[in-house]
Amino acid sequence: MQAIDRKLLRDFKRLWVQALAIALVLACGVTILLTSLGMYQALTETRAAYYERNRFADVFAETRRAPISLMQEIADIDGVLTAEARVSGTAILDLPERPRTATGRILSLPEAHAPVLNIPLLRWGRLPDPNATDEVMVNEPFALANGFEYGDQFSANLNGQKRTLTVVGAALSPEFIYTIGPGALMPDNEYYGILWMSERTVAAAFDMTGAFNGVTLALATGSTEKDVIDRLDDILEPYGGLGAYGRDLHLSDSFIDAEISQLRGMAMVLPPIFFGISAFLVSMVMGRIIALERSEIGLLKAVGYSNTEVCLHYLMLAGLIAVLGICIGWAMGTWLARGMALQYAQFFDFPFVIFRLSYWVYAAAGLAALLTTTLGAMRSALAAAWLAPAIAMQPPTPPRFKRSWLDRMMTALRLSQPTIMILRSFFRWPGRSFLTCLGLSLAVASVIASLFVSDALDEIIETAFFQTNRQDAIVIFTDDLPETALTEVLALPGVLKAEPQQYHTAILRNGYLSKRVAIEARPPNTDLSRVMSADDVVISAPPGGILLSERLADQLDARPGDVIDAEFLTGRRETLALPVTGLVEQHFGLGAYVDLNYINAQFRQIPQMSVANISLDSARLPDLHLALKELPKLSGLVEMNENREAFQETIQQNVAVMNTVYITIAILITIGVAYNGARIQLSERARELASLRILGFGRGEVSYILVGETMFLTLLAQPLGWLIGAYIARLMTNAFSSDLYAIPLVLELDTFALASLIVLTVAFASAMVVRRRLDRLDLVSVMKTRE
Amino acid sequence: MPDIVFRTEDITKVYDTGDVKVHALDGVDLQLYSGELTVLLGPSGSGKSTLLNILGGLDHATDGHVWFRQTELTDMTNRELTKYRRDHVGFVFQFYNLVPSLTARENVQLVTDVAHDPMSAAEALGLVGLDHRMDHFPSEMSGGEQQRVAIARAIAKRPDILLCDEPTGALDSSTGIQVLEVLQSINDRFGTTTVVITHNAEIRRMAHRVIYFRDGKISETQVNDHRLAPSEIKW
Ligand SMILES: Nc1ncnc2c1ncn2[C@@H]1O[C@H](COP(=O)(O)OP(=O)(O)O)[C@@H](O)[C@H]1O
Numbered sequence A: 001m002q003a004i005d006r007k008l009l010r011d012f013k014r015l016w017v018q019a020l021a022i023a024l025v026l027a028c029g030v031t032i033l034l035t036s037l038g039m040y041q042a043l044t045e046t047r048a049a050y051y052e053r054n055r056f057a058d059v060f061a062e063t064r065r066a067p068i069s070l071m072q073e074i075a076d077i078d079g080v081l082t083a084e085a086r087v088s089g090t091a092i093l094d095l096p097e098r099p100r101t102a103t104g105r106i107l108s109l110p111e112a113h114a115p116v117l118n119i120p121l122l123r124w125g126r127l128p129d130p131n132a133t134d135e136v137m138v139n140e141p142f143a144l145a146n147g148f149e150y151g152d153q154f155s156a157n158l159n160g161q162k163r164t165l166t167v168v169g170a171a172l173s174p175e176f177i178y179t180i181g182p183g184a185l186m187p188d189n190e191y192y193g194i195l196w197m198s199e200r201t202v203a204a205a206f207d208m209t210g211a212f213n214g215v216t217l218a219l220a221t222g223s224t225e226k227d228v229i230d231r232l233d234d235i236l237e238p239y240g241g242l243g244a245y246g247r248d249l250h251l252s253d254s255f256i257d258a259e260i261s262q263l264r265g266m267a268m269v270l271p272p273i274f275f276g277i278s279a280f281l282v283s284m285v286m287g288r289i290i291a292l293e294r295s296e297i298g299l300l301k302a303v304g305y306s307n308t309e310v311c312l313h314y315l316m317l318a319g320l321i322a323v324l325g326i327c328i329g330w331a332m333g334t335w336l337a338r339g340m341a342l343q344y345a346q347f348f349d350f351p352f353v354i355f356r357l358s359y360w361v362y363a364a365a366g367l368a369a370l371l372t373t374t375l376g377a378m379r380s381a382l383a384a385a386w387l388a389p390a391i392a393m394q395p396p397t398p399p400r401f402k403r404s405w406l407d408r409m410m411t412a413l414r415l416s417q418p419t420i421m422i423l424r425s426f427f428r429w430p431g432r433s434f435l436t437c438l439g440l441s442l443a444v445a446s447v448i449a450s451l452f453v454s455d456a457l458d459e460i461i462e463t464a465f466f467q468t469n470r471q472d473a474i475v476i477f478t479d480d481l482p483e484t485a486l487t488e489v490l491a492l493p494g495v496l497k498a499e500p501q502q503y504h505t506a507i508l509r510n511g512y513l514s515k516r517v518a519i520e521a522r523p524p525n526t527d528l529s530r531v532m533s534a535d536d537v538v539i540s541a542p543p544g545g546i547l548l549s550e551r552l553a554d555q556l557d558a559r560p561g562d563v564i565d566a567e568f569l570t571g572r573r574e575t576l577a578l579p580v581t582g583l584v585e586q587h588f589g590l591g592a593y594v595d596l597n598y599i600n601a602q603f604r605q606i607p608q609m610s611v612a613n614i615s616l617d618s619a620r621l622p623d624l625h626l627a628l629k630e631l632p633k634l635s636g637l638v639e640m641n642e643n644r645e646a647f648q649e650t651i652q653q654n655v656a657v658m659n660t661v662y663i664t665i666a667i668l669i670t671i672g673v674a675y676n677g678a679r680i681q682l683s684e685r686a687r688e689l690a691s692l693r694i695l696g697f698g699r700g701e702v703s704y705i706l707v708g709e710t711m712f713l714t715l716l717a718q719p720l721g722w723l724i725g726a727y728i729a730r731l732m733t734n735a736f737s738s739d740l741y742a743i744p745l746v747l748e749l750d751t752f753a754l755a756s757l758i759v760l761t762v763a764f765a766s767a768m769v770v771r772r773r774l775d776r777l778d779l780v781s782v783m784k785t786r787e
Numbered sequence B: 001m002p003d004i005v006f007r008t009e010d011i012t013k014v015y016d017t018g019d020v021k022v023h024a025l026d027g028v029d030l031q032l033y034s035g036e037l038t039v040l041l042g043p044s045g046s047g048k049s050t051l052l053n054i055l056g057g058l059d060h061a062t063d064g065h066v067w068f069r070q071t072e073l074t075d076m077t078n079r080e081l082t083k084y085r086r087d088h089v090g091f092v093f094q095f096y097n098l099v100p101s102l103t104a105r106e107n108v109q110l111v112t113d114v115a116h117d118p119m120s121a122a123e124a125l126g127l128v129g130l131d132h133r134m135d136h137f138p139s140e141m142s143g144g145e146q147q148r149v150a151i152a153r154a155i156a157k158r159p160d161i162l163l164c165d166e167p168t169g170a171l172d173s174s175t176g177i178q179v180l181e182v183l184q185s186i187n188d189r190f191g192t193t194t195v196v197i198t199h200n201a202e203i204r205r206m207a208h209r210v211i212y213f214r215d216g217k218i219s220e221t222q223v224n225d226h227r228l229a230p231s232e233i234k235w
């Protein structure tokens, strides 16, 4: 090994704490890049492959009841490759040993041929026999959660007919990667299942013989989805079509989509921050090393090393830091990606996962890290290369401190000498001071950006469950029922109060903007399920008006007072012009609300309801479930408590993971910046501090200068950190917001306080570790060494 | 008449420090001969180091010409100067300039790694009498030992010229004399053209030739008819 390389390794060994502090920050960048890019790739590729293999449809439509003969016309639409009709329905299930009622979504399997679209992937068992009326294939997660095996039985209330069904197989489907029941917030595989049955059976049960109520299409490449949807809507309109939609509005797909875009956002936003901080740290440390090694640089040149060799020598020192960071990052990234893949496996039901962090992801993350580190070291390395050998052999001219207004001010303020030293150095290196502050403020911001989520979720739960949806449960009917049925609901065991509500699929239009939504129609002044404006006032839609959730209003660019068109796809399919009378604060879904009586009048129908919101005597819940299992026309019961708890549990788990990650990141950044900053100050000031000690300043006073400067910079970083944190939090609420849900920006004082506390404590600890070196400072040798 | 190794013609060096222009060299004409040990004597700030740096290819003259044998240094690019230093020049500095993270042997290897036809680091250290301290770090050695390592480093490449800037400046007299002895023995043994800068007038007695320096100019040149061995010098 060449002597110069040996010097490199020894220098690196001497600097290992500083190097490690930088490497860890760099490793965060690599880890996050690796994880987010890797998961992004895994999810995108897995989804694409799964959709391709199992022929996930491009367009979906539901209708009330259309004759099967219509299928020819649909298949002939320009751009349609394949069209498949099916019958679907919902049923209350009575599962063995489950006290509560479960809900099943029933789908027909074609009789004459194997399914051609959304092909269920058989996991075990077999498809139901087309002739058997009691055989069922269920989705695998449902089977797993309930421990079903071949031949197990449960009973289902199929449109009022109680039947015993036999499980003959389990399958996964590209349509149900994310399986969530009506009204639920989280997947619940115990109580919500997909049931595939023979076409004959389903058609008979739901009175659809010779007819269908759902159609899915695969499109030819090059066809325009919108044209096909328009044409399909026209064809289905006379048969109660509920508006066709593409994959973008498909529930399962949009959940995966939301996740994918989050990963992409993460890959784009976070790693550059870490790389930036590491580049700054590297440049700070390398700058100092080169200042200290002037004479060595001069010597290398004097004995005949070229500028390039000298430049490379210092770049390689930075390169070693990068290599350390990259290796740690690769290891952590691999581990974290695996953890994340497991987490995905919990939510998403893929039959396989194409999860190999491909080499190019490792290469890209490593290259990015190496590049930024090199960039950070470049200025110093070039300075070393350009240092004229003759100059390098001389001691540097001491920095010129000039007496300025600042000094006069500091004197006037009667600041102590150590304090003046701190301040003077701050103004002497404004660029470095600023970047140090920026680094520390990013640590503060990182904590804020994760901590706020807990408060935001509390707010979500408060509005969603305690302020607005105060019903204990929602009874969902298979079909709209006359409102008079409310008496029967009230007669059910344990039901204390019941309020009707209707759902209508409609397309809202404002100018050229439109959105397909489910409008809720409810009587004025409901007590159980309410809606509230942003200032927490309960509001209801007046007859002839419509309330929009804020995000829906944004999407339609509608404001209170604007009149928008609501094209109802239900009932008489009328289009009503409705003035927007208010905005609703809502974090789940895109709600729109109208007056129930007004809708009944407009539709010229006897008062009807799609669901009933009920309050319950919880002691009688088991009786209620027993009764529900026997009830016809019922498709499900959503218990709000269960719903909330499932939501809270999952979210809290995720938030805990997220907080751990972000706080660790903040700590690593703080250590990286504060420790290196203090080390560099110590190195620059060793003589100064030793002189002070010799002049009789106590250890405490001298420590104060060192620790004081770090803490001064850390304190200055706080307001900036709060600002950046609030800004990042805001960006995150925007990034997380989709049609499915939105996170409100809730910034509590505690969040800021805790963020500052963490960063201040860690910075203080880092400076104190460096301070220990002061005790070991050999006063005599420091004064003797030539610098 | 021995070969001329260095010849300079009216070289000047001006440092522009912003406020004032410092004329470090103010027209120096000089010739150095092969195998000679020359002492450059002059008060501090008289421009000795500046001249040595220009001869050693560490610095450019502001004006004038310098020849090393047949080649003109003043025409050379930085790259060519680097090669010139690598192939021909050995430096010894007042503060030794050893790399603290390398042992004595490794400090010498720093040079032998890149030199054309070097002796081994052990051999070079043997020549300065440090065979037994080869694996010590600079911090574990006395000033005199460190300077001897620096000399070993300078001679290991078998340089044509050895340029020493105040080699005894940081040493007490007895250690300084040891160092001068090493320099003289190298000069005797290999005939290496040697220039020793000093502001210590006594040292002039060991030289073949003494060049007196004052205010960036040569004030006087003197040939020693009778040289003293370093051990006979006292200060
Ligand atoms: N890099 C430099 N910048 C400005 N002035 C310099 C520089 N190097 C040397 N000088 C000045 O040039 C003059 C000659 O310096 P130098 O050659 O080091 O003298 P000597 O080695 O004889 O003590 C001195 O006045 C010194 O201050």
Ligand SMILES: [Mg+2]
Pocket (backbone or CB within 6 Å): B045, B048, B049, B050, B165, B166
């Ligand atoms: Mg000098």
